[in-house]
Amino acid sequence: MTSPRPVSGSGGGQGLLDRYPHAGRRDSLRRQQLLRVRGRSVAWVPPLALLVAIVTVDLNTTASFRMISWLVLVPGIAAAICGVWGTVVFAVLSPLTYVAVDSSLPPQHQAGAADLVLAALGGALATSACVVRVRGEARVVHMADITDTIRRTVLRPLPPVWGGLDHAAVYLAADTDARVGGDFYDIQPGPHGTRVLVGDVQGKGLRAVETAAALLGTFREAAYHEPDLTTVAGRLEVRMRRHRDHMTALGYPDGDRFATAVLLDFPPSPPDDVDAVDVVNFGHDPPLVVGDDGTVRPLPPGHGLPLGLCDLLGGGPAPPVRRVRVTATETLLLTTDGVTEARDGGDVFYPLAEEVARAVAADPRVARPRRLVTFVRDGTLRHTGGHLADDTTVFAVRRRPG
Structure with a gap:
């Protein structure tokens, strides 16, 4: 995962990765295992x-x-x-x-x-x-x-239950030798609630990894200290532009690099607003809300520009904060374009929402974060035959009961 990054917070089966070793295994290490x-x-x-x-x-x-x-x-x-x-x-x-x-x-x-x-x-x-x-x-x-070590630094390991959230994640790098790429995610608990960030840096390679590390560093500090989610979003935008300017000054062709992301906030809500989740979408695919009752619905699409492109609007404000209702029996599913743009041999996209809805209708337990990310991971590998064209991240999170 190669090995790929395993399912965080779960012992999800590795059968599909054994069938498709080129999705995340090293030949020499696999030979020794055989x-x-x-x-x-x-x-x-x-x-x-x-x-x-x-x-x-x-x-x-x-x-x-x-x-x-x-x-x-x-x-x-x-x-x-x-x-x-x-x-x-x-x-x-x-x-x-x-x-x-x-x-x-x-x-x-x-x-x-x-x-x-x-x-x-x-x-x-x-x-x-x-x-x-x-x-x-x-x-x-x-x-x-x-x-x-680099992967653990950029995508730090998360406790199974963190900040009152039950979560799971799986990460597969398109570059199986690098084992880390431009996808990023993290959870940051703090005095103003628990914040979640999932995103995808445009491009591949070490430059994308550096950008992801810069954004995550800013998120971990701002998400803890800043009471207003809009301020956190603004800090991320400024960090992206500063990092891009810095890399350009060093002679790297990073002047047009950007990142799509979704920023979530699970606030310490009063009893009459326990289901509130605040969302800022930086040009990313909207998360899916997967319920134990078999319902699958996307959140409203965000109209914000990706991180690093807000200056196209004259350096205007970050995308607006939208408040949505997500109950403790519903899971937020966030993926990067390694899933949403996964294609089979016939150039057909992976039908993520339809597959998840069908699986949850057959077994409501699939809506739980650990089962859900394993299902999406395996479905993506089957659909593409293990040939990942881009870094692939599947992240699922829901409130912990009580």
Whole structure:
């Protein structure tokens, strides 16, 4: 997720990710997983089986067809899948086996020393190649640790219940090597309520990650300290423009970068307004409200411009705050364009609202955040065959009862 980012706050199944490894798995790490049975490595089995097969065939064929020299392949196979010491064992075992088998035949049928030198040289080269491969895989693991650290810094882990909200999230990066991209989300509890931010930076790559980190840093501070959600929204807009100007001054072509986002506020409401949720939409797809009763409705679309583009209106105010009603039995589902623009082989978009409505009607428990994000994730992977064209985030949140 690769590994992808797992479902936050849930143990959602990884079956679809196993079927579509290119959606978030590293080849070298996955190969090592496949070569283990009950926690024990079985990488030695293929080269040993090849060695036994070569010896068996050689001893049971006529002198005109000798294949004992094929033992040079054994350390080569070991070098591709075994560790260094395992490869060394087969590099030594192959010449020894050659000597034992060849010397057991009459002198006129022996292959001779030339093929023995070939087997020994093949073992030495295979060992060297294995050393290079193992070092490369160690480097891959080290880079994976670095990107995981970056991911946890940008998309910090959230407690299962945070700020009075039950939530779950799943994140799949289109760049499976980077494992992090321009999608972002966070929950920030504070004295003025619990604020939620979900968004998508335009573009991909490290520049998008930097922008997402800048926005999240501002959100975490402003959402805690500012009593007015409009002020929080304004701070995000200013931060986007400042970051864009800074990157442009450094020589990066970020002058037109922007971000779509949805900012939510679950205020500490009085008893007569417990279902109030304030929403600011920066050009993002409106969230879906998914109820336990099977109803699925989108929130009213926002008319605000994306973050970083409000200066097109002469630096005007941030998008307006809209108050909506979302009960404790309803879940807010927010996705990025990795879901809303997911297409199958026939260039058909993923019917998110229809699929969610059908699933919740069949099983109301799907409306719960952890089940909901798992369902949408798996549906997106099935629809696209695991070929993600963009970073994909699925985020679901609802009030915690009581």
